[in-house]
Amino acid sequence: MRGPGRLQAESRLWGYLFLLGLLALWEVLARAEMVNTLLFPRVSLILTYLGKLLTAGDILAQVAISLARSLSAYLIAALFAISLGIVMGYYRVVYEVVEPFMEMLRPMPIVALIPVIILFLGLGWQMKVFIIFLACVWPILLNTIDGVRGIDAVLVHTARTLGASPMQLLRYVILPAALPVIVTGLRISVATSLILMVISEMIGGMNGIGFFILNAQRKMRVLDMFAGIIILGGIGYLFNFLFRLASNRLIHWHLGMTRLTRR
Amino acid sequence: MRKLWVYLLRTLLFALCVAAWELGARGNPELTEFFPPLSLIFPTAVQSIAQGELPRHLGSSLATFLKAYALAAFIGLTGGVLLGRWRWLFHLFEPPIELLRPLPTPAMIPIAILIFGIDESMRIAITVYACTWPILLNTIDGVRGAEPVLIHTAHTFGASERQLLLKVILRAASPQMVTGLRISLGIALILVVTSEMIAAVDGIGFYILETARNFEVAEMFGAVLVLALLGYLLNKTFVSLEGRAMAWYYGSKKREAR
Amino acid sequence: MPLLEVRNLRHTYRDAKRGDVLAIRDLSFSVNQGEFISLVGPSGCGKTTMLMCLAGLLRPSQGVVLLDGQAVAGPPDNLILVFQEYNKSLMPWRTVLQNISFGLEIKKLTFPEGNRHHLERLLKVVGLSDFAGRYPWELSGGMQQRVAIARALACKPEILLMDEPFGSVDAQMRFELEDSLLMLWQEFAITILFVTHDIDEAIYLSDRVLVSGRRPSEIVEERAVGLRRPRDQVRTRSHPEFVEHRTRIYEMMRTFSEQSPA
Known part of the structure; x- marks a missing residue:
């Protein structure tokens, strides 16, 4: 029997073979010197170099520096944006007063502020944390506001008729009800934090994985560059994976509900 | 009455911010080098616009932006329709997409420099790369998510594959396509500015970084404000065009929510 | 002293399109301890607004709601509202x-x-x-x-307010829910104020039925239902008293909807 699951697994297999084929093509072209191997060394060379780099461990220190920056900025942004978003989502007056300012500031490309922030905070970690923080705030803030505003009045009324105080309302109703939408914002910001981590290290950095990659390119240490990019991709993959794991636990009820209603 | 209060509070808040900047800068003359008062920034910004330096850099950035955005839209939309419509093609490209997707896009800048050098083609390439993702993935979602009943209906009316694609699937997927295009708008601006800061000799990103390095702070703030205005206008234009083109979609959504 | 007393309740709310809308005009009635009382009226006659006022979720423009002789200012402890x-x-x-x-x-x-x-x-x-x-x-x-x-x-709770709780379930389920509600009412010995637009349902469940006219609502008729308990979906509904109540209430509502302009 050929079930749909088996069919899918089979076609995914073709996809992986296709991917392997592409990498093999690169390897062959590089071996045949049909591409400039100064720019694109053999895949096998890159991979063995990556292994050496990881076992030597110096690169891990750079990664740790970068992660400390992006994680701390992300957490501060989440805390700040969720609290502000709840206030703005719940009190219509606050939202109406602040909304035009948000609309004005939001399309501002945060990277343009990097030189400004360098002037004020220097080239150290404070500048990078602040930049990442600024960029991560937006998705979480906007989603929190949406989530809170989208809560049905009947739910709030029900909790109140059952005797919930304002604090209980926040804790037992507003926060859990808005959580699925907040999580969407948190997920977007995971990617944002990594992007701004790399950019801030490239523009105003002396260490960290972003600086490592750009510096390797400038010094034409192409193996370092490719290895660094692969490591960065690994971090991105890991972050996505961990986030999905956490959010599946946090809002598993919502996933079940949407799966059911979609049928 | 309520509306009036909101307007009043808004104006007050705005005035407060402006006043805080102005007075804060004037109160600390030793800081003027970093933190000039607004009343100094505006004349300087106007001057740099009049001298043609800021418009030249802005024009260069805008040209890069438009070329890259158009190219990304073309690649993302056509690629998305193909991958969304043909399952086997999607499965073929899924693993490479999954491999590349989690990589923060600016990490590709060094590779782009290797291939294209540091002229405009590099900036276009990296911007296209970053912008294509949301358009591509949203289009795939939209095409795959097209209501089967709609497709069956078109089939019973005897629609050919071409007609089905043009008259039904593209329309049904357009809300997601537009979403992708809107997300990419902001990303394009970010990548243009970033790549100009990292490797360029013109463009607004280069200008901002250069003025900051030379401590021409008023010029720098002027450029930042102009860039913010550009982002705002681009977004506004997009949203108003979207509102017009997608009126049927938002109308049906509103109806559903009731 | 009645458990719940509504005195001269009046509520207007602001609507962006229509300006001030009068939802309740001068509504007065009372509910006794242990009673099952229903309020019937056409859909959209301000019943939900009234219940929100009674439950302390909405401050009425005028009038008072007394629960155990105490004016209701916020959601009271011994009263709960069940939504449709x-x-x-x-x-x-x-x-x-x-x-x-x-x-x-x-x-x-x-x-x-x-x-x-x-x-x-x-x-x-x-x-x-x-x-x-x-x-x-x-x-x-x-x-x-x-x-x-x-x-x-x-x-x-001492008193339960119910806002068309069975309005969106199918007929079969509705009968079952009505009977389980009556059972719970007796088992828990509570007071229930039941709001519905279904005349039969109101008579079947209640000791007393209040009839409100069109918006803005006020009580236009009050009927005590003496039908024997426990009630039975088939026998009670075909009882002559049941039919008489229904005819009277139906006529009443028809007169009132003809009188006031739509």
Whole structure:
């Protein structure tokens, strides 16, 4: 029997073979010197170099520096944006007063502020944390506001008729009800934090994985560059994976509900 | 009455911010080098616009932006329709997409420099790369998510594959396509500015970084404000065009929510 | 002294398009301890607004609501309102059991027989013992409404206000829910104010039926229902007294809807 699951697994297999084929093509072209191997060394060379780099461990220190920056900025942004978003989502007056300012500031490309922030905070970690923080705030803030505003009045009324105080309302109703939408914002910001981590290290950095990659390119240490990019991709993959794991636990009820209603 | 209060509070808040900047800068003359008062920034910004330096850099950035955005839209939309419509093609490209997707896009800048050098083609390439993702993935979602009943209906009316694609699937997927295009708008601006800061000799990103390095702070703030205005206008234009083109979609959504 | 007394209640709300809308005009009635009382009126006659005022969720423009002789200012402790939209009033992130225990957690109530035992008995009474660990969105509409009712009853309120609770379930389920509600009403010895636009349902359930006219609402008729309890879906509904009540209320509502301009 050929079930749909088996069919899918089979076609995914073709996809992986296709991917392997592409990498093999690169390897062959590089071996045949049909591409400039100064720019694109053999895949096998890159991979063995990556292994050496990881076992030597110096690169891990750079990664740790970068992660400390992006994680701390992300957490501060989440805390700040969720609290502000709840206030703005719940009190219509606050939202109406602040909304035009948000609309004005939001399309501002945060990277343009990097030189400004360098002037004020220097080239150290404070500048990078602040930049990442600024960029991560937006998705979480906007989603929190949406989530809170989208809560049905009947739910709030029900909790109140059952005797919930304002604090209980926040804790037992507003926060859990808005959580699925907040999580969407948190997920977007995971990617944002990594992007701004790399950019801030490239523009105003002396260490960290972003600086490592750009510096390797400038010094034409192409193996370092490719290895660094692969490591960065690994971090991105890991972050996505961990986030999905956490959010599946946090809002598993919502996933079940949407799966059911979609049928 | 309520509306009036909101307007009043808004104006007050705005005035407060402006006043805080102005007075804060004037109160600390030793800081003027970093933190000039607004009343100094505006004349300087106007001057740099009049001298043609800021418009030249802005024009260069805008040209890069438009070329890259158009190219990304073309690649993302056509690629998305193909991958969304043909399952086997999607499965073929899924693993490479999954491999590349989690990589923060600016990490590709060094590779782009290797291939294209540091002229405009590099900036276009990296911007296209970053912008294509949301358009591509949203289009795939939209095409795959097209209501089967709609497709069956078109089939019973005897629609050919071409007609089905043009008259039904593209329309049904357009809300997601537009979403992708809107997300990419902001990303394009970010990548243009970033790549100009990292490797360029013109463009607004280069200008901002250069003025900051030379401590021409008023010029720098002027450029930042102009860039913010550009982002705002681009977004506004997009949203108003979207509102017009997608009126049927938002109308049906509103109806559903009731 | 009546348990709940409504005196000269009046409420207008502001609508962006239509300006000030008069939802309730000068409404007065009272509910006695232990009574099952229904209020019927055409849809959209300000009934939900009235219930929100009674439950302390909305401040009326004029008039007072007295509960046990005390003016209602916020949501009172011994009164709970059950909404028609059970799908919106249940918390999708809580299981059936957790939903039912919500009020207990909020009010920090403890029962002498143990909260767990209290809740399990309640689940049994509403016939949901097998669904304690399920989520509300996994249940049918009728079951969801039973969860909402059980959640309100779990706090042992003195009075339950119900806003067309069976308005969006099918006819068969509706009969079952009506009978289980009557059973619960007797078992818990509480007072129920039931709002509906279904005349038959009002007569079938109640000791007393209040009839309101079109918006803006006021009581235009009051009928005491002397039908024997326990009631029976077939026999009670075909009883001559039942038919007479229905005819009278129907005529009343028709007259009033003809009189006032639409």
